[in-house]
Amino acid sequence: MPLYLDDQQTMLRDTARDFIAEHAPPAHLRALRDANDPTGFSRDLWKQFAEMGFTGILIPEAQSGMGLGHVEAGVVLEEIGRNLSPSPFLTTAVAAVEALRGTAHADRHYPGILAGDTIAALAIDERAKFGDGIALAAERSGNGFRLSGTKQFVTHAHVADLILVAARTSGSETDQDGVTLFAIDAKTAALDIRPERLADSSLASRITFANIELHADAVVGDVDNGREVLNRLLAAGRTGASGELLGVGGGAMDLTVAYLKERKQFGQTIGSFQALQHRAAHLYAEMEVARAAVLKAQQLLDAASPHAGQAVAVAKAMTGLATTLSVQEGIQMHGGIGMTDEYDIGFYMKRARVLAEMFGDANYHADALARESGY
């Protein structure tokens, strides 16, 4: 398979690009932020995503979805990133759909996701930096389980219908085995969900599980063998976050290059200065390398290749590095105006920081590659 978008994927990209730029440009985020909107995104837009078929991109055709892959999901995510559109697409239509694939929960939740009614959240982080350890305890209790512990950095939890929780059913915190994934109905379980506004204006919650009783059918996959499902969720989430980061970094770069062509100082457009041309060209190179890494990860994931895991780690790390550079250079090359709230470039910097942290940052993934390579 050649490493570029084919004609159908390009058509989907053009559709997504036009639709998202029209309905959810950076001004949409700014309006939600200015209104201190408690939802953090537009439910109407989520409905429209469903009407466009976007929410069903990864859902199999047999279950009424589009039956497409991570390349196609990434095409949509890149445009979400480029427009800074607040959306539960990554957690719901990508990570949750992948986690539930092939389980009884799919039949229950896919219709809501397809209709643009269901919002899913991922309760997998327990500390400030993403790590592999899981401490939140799920003890057997009667016909089910009793959960106690805390999770954090759970985006969309405050409005979620479905929360996927990684919990420990045996062993100790650092063990790979003994992990189980649960699908919780957020509306009926008595969870203590505390949303906090993040730097990028999105909302993420700290959740306390105080002896929450769950029925055994909340288990996704097998008890104690949830690491496999969790890894599937993470691979999808990381690849998706990489695609969104690509859009954030690319959007910031486009703003910056456009500014270099219009801003005048010393009687010339500043884009004619070699010092700035070289910085911009270097940034372009970093973004192109990141773009190739993302497409490689998406294709290998779609092909169920044994090399997909490493490619996903490379994609998440590389987009973290390249997009961080893009937003930093964006502010610097915009000069003073880049520091103002009125201008959009700062929004790109904030969003990039959140996505770079999500599902493990560049250091986490470089470390993982090193461990797999035996050093």
Place this chain on the structure above:
Amino acid sequence: MTDLADFRSETRAWLEAHCPPEMRTPVRSDKDICWGGRNPDFQPGQREWLEAMASRGWTVPDWPTEYGGGGLSPAETKALREEMAALHCRNPLNSFGISMLGPALLKYGTEAQKLDHLPKIARGEIRWCQGYSEPNAGSDLASLAASAEDAGDHYVVNGQKVWTSYADKADWIFCLVRTSKQSKQGGISFVLFDMASDGVSTKPILLISGYSPFCETFMDNVRVPKANRIHDENKGWDVAKYLLGHEREMISGMGLASAGGGNPLIEGAIAAVGLDDRGRLADPLLRASIALFEVRARAFGAMSERFVDELKAGRAHPAQPSMMKYYGTELNKARHELQMAAGGSDALEWESDASNGGAAARAWLRTKANSIEGGTSEIQLNIVAKRILDLPT
């Protein structure tokens, strides 16, 4: 799709049967690279491997069969490269004829010129060098002065070239000469001549690596038949630019891990520093530096694959090789800095058997030229800024 799967399995079986075991080990020094030519210096296995691959046209798998190529489709070419990589097969032939002159001949050569030169390039019979730079024409290449006087059916060439890689070992040269002083870029012609011609002499240039891969080349009344001119008179700059794109593509490939499998950087670091009781490099900052470097190196590997795919489909931006050249060479310099840092004082030994004749140190020093030769990093960034980002002059 089934056809491609068949091609892949047949190719793998053929490679298994024909690639000598010596040609499946990592490239460790210059001697491991096969250049062919009139006076080849073959190491064990190199001749057999070259002849086996050339017999199928697989030294240049995507060239047409009538010019010695394999006539493979882009998808088949990619499958062949992947199968070679999977078996850790070395490149059978390193050649400026393949990476630079060949593509230019395919685009600009006459049928007679193609039939004359391309099959010999494919079989590794003629080793080529490049006559571009001059003492006063480096980054400003178009200011070159070596002159070609019109003498009827031939030119008389006088002047000096510099940085001609392996000119002292090459059989023929592809050379830029000035056929008119009326216009800077529009007065250049692209000619080929035999290095054994009367009036050609070379002098090696000793580098900081202790080696002399480059030469000064002097031309003193050299007769070059006009039939050896590629493309029209005074149109050599078009050929030169096209060829430079391929040179940049080739040099950018240096940023990738070496062919033949293994990762010398990681293996070297483990050997020098050792692993702790958790199986991690005992120097945590070195480990972190290498790990972050590997992220970029693997991402660049994907970029290289994408670039080749786009090139074959005719979708690549013509200035994209400049981005590749810039990134790949900077990456390669970083790789060798890390390799030296990992090796410590062992890697500094210049002539010892233990250091394989100072291979690591010499390779490190050699890479410093990567971001200069074929157009400096700054020239590549200028091209990206102007031609891709469309920034004003």
